[in-house]
Amino acid sequence: MRKVWLGMLALGLALSAAWAQQTQLRVFIGGQQRPDVMRKILDIYEQRNPGVKVEIEVGGATSDQQQQYLTTVLTSRDPSLDLILIDIIRPAQYKAAGWAEPLDRYLPKAARDALLKQYLPAYVRANVVDGTLVALPAFADAQFLFYRKDLLEKYGFKPPTTWDQAIRQAQVILQGEKDPNLNGIGFMGNISEGTVCSFLLPIWAAGGDVTDDQGRLILTEDLARRSLQFWLDLMDKYRVSPPNMAEKAQDTIRREMQQGRWIFATLFAYAWAHFQNDPDSAVKGKIGVTTMPKFEGGRSASCLGGWQWTISAFSRNKAQAYQLLRYLSGPEVAKILAIEASNLPAFPELYKDPDVLKANPWFADALPVVLNARARPVHPRYPEIADVMRRGLNAVLARTKTPEQAAKEIVQGLRTIYGR
Amino acid sequence: MGRPFRDLSERALAFWLLLPAFALLGLVAVYPVVKLFVTSLQDLHLAYGTQGTFVGLENYRRLLEDGRFLNALRVTLLLTLVTVPGAALVGLGLALLANLPFTLKWPVRLGLLLPWAMPLVFAGLIFRWFFESDYGIVNDILRRLGLSPLYWLTDPNLAFWAISATIVWKTSSFVALVLLAGLQTIPREYYEAAQVDGAAPGQIFFRITLPLLLPSLLVALIFRTITALQTFDIPFAMTGGGPGTATETLAMYIRTQSVENLNFGYGSALAVALFVLCMAVTVVYLRYLERSEEA
Numbered sequence: 001m002r003k004v005w006l007g008m009l010a011l012g013l014a015l016s017a018a019w020a021q022q023t024q025l026r027v028f029i030g031g032q033q034r035p036d037v038m039r040k041i042l043d044i045y046e047q048r049n050p051g052v053k054v055e056i057e058v059g060g061a062t063s064d065q066q067q068q069y070l071t072t073v074l075t076s077r078d079p080s081l082d083l084i085l086i087d088i089i090r091p092a093q094y095k096a097a098g099w100a101e102p103l104d105r106y107l108p109k110a111a112r113d114a115l116l117k118q119y120l121p122a123y124v125r126a127n128v129v130d131g132t133l134v135a136l137p138a139f140a141d142a143q144f145l146f147y148r149k150d151l152l153e154k155y156g157f158k159p160p161t162t163w164d165q166a167i168r169q170a171q172v173i174l175q176g177e178k179d180p181n182l183n184g185i186g187f188m189g190n191i192s193e194g195t196v197c198s199f200l201l202p203i204w205a206a207g208g209d210v211t212d213d214q215g216r217l218i219l220t221e222d223l224a225r226r227s228l229q230f231w232l233d234l235m236d237k238y239r240v241s242p243p244n245m246a247e248k249a250q251d252t253i254r255r256e257m258q259q260g261r262w263i264f265a266t267l268f269a270y271a272w273a274h275f276q277n278d279p280d281s282a283v284k285g286k287i288g289v290t291t292m293p294k295f296e297g298g299r300s301a302s303c304l305g306g307w308q309w310t311i312s313a314f315s316r317n318k319a320q321a322y323q324l325l326r327y328l329s330g331p332e333v334a335k336i337l338a339i340e341a342s343n344l345p346a347f348p349e350l351y352k353d354p355d356v357l358k359a360n361p362w363f364a365d366a367l368p369v370v371l372n373a374r375a376r377p378v379h380p381r382y383p384e385i386a387d388v389m390r391r392g393l394n395a396v397l398a399r400t401k402t403p404e405q406a407a408k409e410i411v412q413g414l415r416t417i418y419g420r
Numbered sequence: 421m422g423r424p425f426r427d428l429s430e431r432a433l434a435f436w437l438l439l440p441a442f443a444l445l446g447l448v449a450v451y452p453v454v455k456l457f458v459t460s461l462q463d464l465h466l467a468y469g470t471q472g473t474f475v476g477l478e479n480y481r482r483l484l485e486d487g488r489f490l491n492a493l494r495v496t497l498l499l500t501l502v503t504v505p506g507a508a509l510v511g512l513g514l515a516l517l518a519n520l521p522f523t524l525k526w527p528v529r530l531g532l533l534l535p536w537a538m539p540l541v542f543a544g545l546i547f548r549w550f551f552e553s554d555y556g557i558v559n560d561i562l563r564r565l566g567l568s569p570l571y572w573l574t575d576p577n578l579a580f581w582a583i584s585a586t587i588v589w590k591t592s593s594f595v596a597l598v599l600l601a602g603l604q605t606i607p608r609e610y611y612e613a614a615q616v617d618g619a620a621p622g623q624i625f626f627r628i629t630l631p632l633l634l635p636s637l638l639v640a641l642i643f644r645t646i647t648a649l650q651t652f653d654i655p656f657a658m659t660g661g662g663p664g665t666a667t668e669t670l671a672m673y674i675r676t677q678s679v680e681n682l683n684f685g686y687g688s689a690l691a692v693a694l695f696v697l698c699m700a701v702t703v704v705y706l707r708y709l710e711r712s713e714e715a
Contacts, residue, residue: 064680071679075466097466097682191660244553246574246663380467383680395664398574406664 023320025054027083028070031061032251032270033307034341041333045324052320061251063087063193074099079314082321083328085138087193088126088306088375089382095129096380101311103133106322119346120370122304126378134310136329139343141305142373143197144366146257146265149288151177159290166293170240170263184240186253186265187231189397194250195390196376197303198266202227204301205294210377210414217418225407228396232403246397258283266292268305272360273342289362291369304373306346338363344370381417388413453695459688466682479689488665489690492673499584499669500648506588507644508637511595518596519603536593544657547586548573551658573659576666583655583667590654591647595640602636603629634712642705646698670694
């Protein structure tokens with residue numbers, strides 16, 4: 001009898017020791033961030049680190065939907081998430097709300113500076129908030145002009161460098177094709193994050209911005225009005241965009257382009273992998289990518305995107321989570337993401353990597369675009385800023401407000417936010 | 421084994437038996453409501469890391485100047501005014517239909533139950549696809565009839581009616597279920613007597629069915645009005661409050677302020693406004709119910 005007891009005790013001890021060595025981590029990513037590819041990446045990590053198991057929790061399909069869920073989890077101080085993949089517009093909010101574990105605790109100043117030097121400077125600016133390192137980049141992103149290579153060639157056009165060219169090419173092709181299912185220029189216009197980029201693009205292209213370097217509001221009503229008017233004109237004056245752009249989200253346009261329904265579309269880089277690899281893609285090999293067009297006499301502007309890994313302030317395994325974060329934000333994972341998900345790397349040297357270029361030939365010209373892409377306003381109240389802008393543009397596209405009215409309301413709305 | 425309750429007076433027994441229910445109610449109803457009132461008097465904006473300084477009625481003062489709040493209030497009240505009578509009429513029709521002596525009762529009952537059993541957000545998503553301008557079935561029908569398609573979800577007026585139609589479809593089955601139960605409590609003899617006296621069908625309906633159905637109708641209306649004031653899921657799924665803020669309801673604006681903007685102080689003040697609105701409507705209905713019972 002005594003032997004049995006001893007045996008059970010020994011077994012119990014062994015089991016609990018094994019249990020203690022086993023760490024369970026949970027990472028949160030969005031539905032559009034290719035959970036299948038992320039699983040492969042985490043399998044590699046688990047193989048190399050026996051004793052660590054990593055679970056993926058997949059959130060909503062858009063940045064705003066994911067953040068709604070995360071806000072609930074984080075305001076209730078729920079410890080169930082260890083690592084969170086956040087949009088480039090969020091670090092300031094995470095810092096202000098105290099949701100992100102400052103990474104400086106794990107990185108001495110010298111090591112931190114050496115590490116940050118490896119990344120594209122825009123992502124260092126986005127992730128260091130008031131001197132604190134809030135997150136590290138997973139991948140970069142920017143808006144590009146995707147176009148139908150086959151159609152442009154058929155009509156003898158080169159990829160457009162100005163909006164005037166793009167409009168004219170779209171008009172000629174639409175007239176020539178006489179296809180009621182074909183549309184000209186696609187851009188985001190519904191009430192979602194992408195529409196903020198649509199609103200800002202013409203403002204940046206004209207040399208303006210929302211704030212100056214000190215973060216003071218400088219956006220004028222006139223610049224805002226011109227941006228709203230430009231998108232409205234694509235529908236009503238030039239007739240290269242269908243009249244229901246107020247319904248269109250980024251992924252709606254991506255899906256429609258995949259069915260061959262758009263000549264041009266302003267989309268983020270992720271669209272490429274879908275066009276090339278999705279089994280239902282009708283445009284395999286027919287899509288070209290170029291930098292966003294300029295306005296006559298203006299400059300080319302793109303909206304900076306990208307996703308960052310941050311450690312939840314409420315995680316119970318912060319040290320282990322930090323190890324995983326360093327792996328996920330390192331060059332090895334960036335390369336896998338570039339090849340399998342057409343995610344732009346946050347490391348400049350990967351834009352010359354032969355394997356990456358084989359999967360995404362257009363990455364060869366993408367680096368200057370990412371380097372020159374403009375960041376959306378950095379502010380702890382960014383969600384309110386975004387809401388003012390996207391609802392303004394959406395109302396103009398639905399023709400419920402004139403560009404004058406909406407521009408006035410947008411600037412007034414921004415004044416109350418920046419004035420506090 | 422002893423019997424702990426044996427020596428208690430009836431009053432004390434009642435107290436102990438009710439205590440768990442009251443404790444639960446206090447925890448899940450009273451505490452959150454009190455907390456909501458307290459938060460609505462605070463400056464609690466997570467984007468600034470503010471920790472809830474007492475600001476008195478500041479949030480309420482802001483409420484009165486907030487055009488978006490007033491618009492959301494207007495949309496909410498209009499939706500209530502349209503969808504409550506709408507659901508009551510359609511629901512009454514459905515209930516009368518289902519009360520007919522069908523030989524096969526279950527397909528009728530199932531058809532009645534299905535919209536009610538479906539989650540609100542599903543209904544919203546399904547109808548969004550119905551009303552979608554390029555691929556939606558509604559515009560497809562219009563095209564087949566040789567009419568030009570309409571932009572249902574991006575025209576403020578059309579969007580309002582599309583949302584109203586969806587809400588009526590979704591909620592009239594609840595009204596119908598309540599009314600069907602009410603119809604079945606009306607004794608058959610009344611109808612037989614009326615027929616013997618030679619009453620016309622219209623007379624039977626307005627003199628017998630409707631008056632006897634009134635208590636059930638009132639109960640259905642109270643529930644329907646309160647859920648109408650709290651409308652969130654269907655417009656959220658169909659338009660996201662768009663175009664602009666044209667179809668944004670009060671419940672949606674509360675979510676935007678608290679969950680998206682992290683302004684819990686102001687969001688709470690908005691929620692208190694909705695709470696007061698719901699209370700006011702309930703009180704009016706209850707008064708009416710009391711009066712009609714006395715009469």
